[in-house]
Amino acid sequence: MKIFKGKSILISLLSLLFFMGCQNDETDIQAQSTQSNDKAKIVLVEYSDFQCPTCALFYPIVEKLKNHYGDQLELKYRYFPLNSHRYSLLAARAAESARKQKKFEQMERLLFTNQKDWASSSNPQAIFIDYAKQIGLNMQEFKDDLNAAQTQKTVMQQKKEGRERGVTGTPTFIINGEKMVQLPRNYAEFKALLDIYLKEAKQKASS
Numbered sequence: 378m379k380i381f382k383g384k385s386i387l388i389s390l391l392s393l394l395f396f397m398g399c400q401n402d403e404t405d406i407q408a409q410s411t412q413s414n415d416k417a418k419i420v421l422v423e424y425s426d427f428q429c430p431t432c433a434l435f436y437p438i439v440e441k442l443k444n445h446y447g448d449q450l451e452l453k454y455r456y457f458p459l460n461s462h463r464y465s466l467l468a469a470r471a472a473e474s475a476r477k478q479k480k481f482e483q484m485e486r487l488l489f490t491n492q493k494d495w496a497s498s499s500n501p502q503a504i505f506i507d508y509a510k511q512i513g514l515n516m517q518e519f520k521d522d523l524n525a526a527q528t529q530k531t532v533m534q535q536k537k538e539g540r541e542r543g544v545t546g547t548p549t550f551i552i553n554g555e556k557m558v559q560l561p562r563n564y565a566e567f568k569a570l571l572d573i574y575l576k577e578a579k580q581k582a583s584s
Contacts, residue, residue, distance in 0.1 A: 399431055399546055399547045418449045418450075419450050421551070422551040423435075423454055424455040424542075424549040424551075425547050427492070428464055428465035428468060429465070431560075435548050438564045442567060454485070457535070458536065463496075466532065467502060471509070472484050472488060474523045475519070477522055480513070484512060506523075542556070543556060557570075
């Protein structure tokens with residue numbers, strides 16, 4: 378069983394047990410960078426849905442990877458709200474509105490760590506507005522951006538780009554241009570994958 382196409386070396390590193398992730402009910406995706414560094418040796422693109430339970434499970438794993446690799450890892454978050462998740466598009470708009478005030482990561486943390494609260498709410502927009510207050514956003518700007526056509530356009534454009542890259546479910550990860558076929562089940566397995574790509578990048582840089 379392969380984790381990446383053309384990467385048979387990974388077979389011995391990974392378990393046969395994987396998260397299934399959230400599957401899309403259409404075929405959409407793409408968009409948002411949380412961290413960027415020109416010196417990065419690994420580029421990790423994550424296509425994610427804020428209402429996807431598996432995405433929430435992977436959130437602390439990805440955060441731990443960011444802390445471990447530092448400047449050697451460039452992480453790009455891409456919006457991929459699934460139609461099967463009632464509030465995922467609104468949550469993506471909230472995150473994009475926070476990004477415009479340079480507070481994407483703070484909103485991302487609140488959305489994932491409190492996912493069960495707002496996902497079961499009858500009024501998630503009020504909760505997102507409260508999150509915006511908690512992280513110190515300009516509230517009028519946040520509310521305007523939350524309902525702005527441009528915010529909707531940004532999210533949907535990223536989703537469209539994701540479709541074009543073959544993304545059909547969340548989370549989907551792409552490492553240095555190669556899409557992960559199945560998900561690692563824990564931090565250790567994910568780190569093992571990134572270590573291989575980092576070693577490969579260093580070899581290319583020194584050749």
